[in-house]
Amino acid sequence: QAQLQESGPGRVKPSDTLSLTCGVSGYSIIDEDYWWGWVRQPPGKGLEWIAYIYYGGDTYYNPSLKSRVTMSVDTSKNQFSLKLNSVTAIDTAVYFCARYHGVRGWFDPWGQGTLVTVSS
Amino acid sequence: DIVMTQSPLSLSVTPGEPASISCRSSQSLLHSDGYNHLDWYLQKPGQSPQLLIYLGSSRASGVPDRFSGSGSGTDFTLKINRVEADDVGVYYCMQGVQIPVTFGGGTKVEIK
Numbered sequence: 001q002a003q004l005q006e007s008g009p010g011r012v013k014p015s016d017t018l019s020l021t022c023g024v025s026g027y028s029i030i031d032e033d034y035w036w037g038w039v040r041q042p043p044g045k046g047l048e049w050i051a052y053i054y055y056g057g058d059t060y061y062n063p064s065l066k067s068r069v070t071m072s073v074d075t076s077k078n079q080f081s082l083k084l085n086s087v088t089a090i091d092t093a094v095y096f097c098a099r100y101h102g103v104r105g106w107f108d109p110w111g112q113g114t115l116v117t118v119s120s
Numbered sequence: 121d122i123v124m125t126q127s128p129l130s131l132s133v134t135p136g137e138p139a140s141i142s143c144r145s146s147q148s149l150l151h152s153d154g155y156n157h158l159d160w161y162l163q164k165p166g167q168s169p170q171l172l173i174y175l176g177s178s179r180a181s182g183v184p185d186r187f188s189g190s191g192s193g194t195d196f197t198l199k200i201n202r203v204e205a206d207d208v209g210v211y212y213c214m215q216g217v218q219i220p221v222t223f224g225g226g227t228k229v230e231i232k
Binding site: 039046047048049060062063064096101103104105106107108109110111112113 | 121153155157159161167168169170171174175180212214216217219220221222223224225226
């Protein structure tokens with residue numbers, strides 16, 4: 001059974017780069033049926049899809065964030081990562097990683113989420 | 121972008137009574153594969169979202185049959201028969217038919 005766990009700094013300074021990693025256990029990230037994604041949730045607000053990546057490295061980004069986002073995958077470590085540059089206060093959110101079914105189009109399971117605060 | 125609109129914003133339900141949540145999309149969610157790419161998630165307080173329904177009407181593994189999804193095209197409904205205390209939280213619909221993936225604003229369900 002797949003389990004996902006986010007890791008990374010809980011605080012990032014404005015204009016810096018937010019970097020998060022999602023470790024996957026109990027399941028190989030090398031699976032042709034799944035993509036691996038990120039969704040964020042500002043405090044008290046709704047969900048926003050950021051991006052997802054295939055084990056081979058193909059990516060899809062939310063156009064609203066595309067200029068600032070980069071995803072990568074490390075199959076040897078069974079993990080994938082997110083970088084969001086030039087952050088501002090509006091990037092403060094809980095960041096979730098999740099497995100995405102490429103054909104059926106659902107996110108499951110999700111990591112527990114990690115709060116990233118953008119503040120000097 | 122496809123805009124997902126949920127109603128109502130909040131719902132207060134007596135245990136044992138039914139509940140219904142509507143989700144409307146600004147474009148059809150019917151994919152060329154013949155399925156509506158519409159999911160429902162429940163985010164319980166302090167937790168990450170969990171998948172309830174995918175492809176409009178298929179229950180995810182382990183989801184009680186009290187939950188059902190219906191609809192097609194642009195109009196979808198999540199129904200809960202006999203709401204239980206454990207059903208409290210925020211329910212979100214999500215479309216995956218087109219990039220960017222987009223979510224509804226959420227419907228908060230509480231128990232009376």
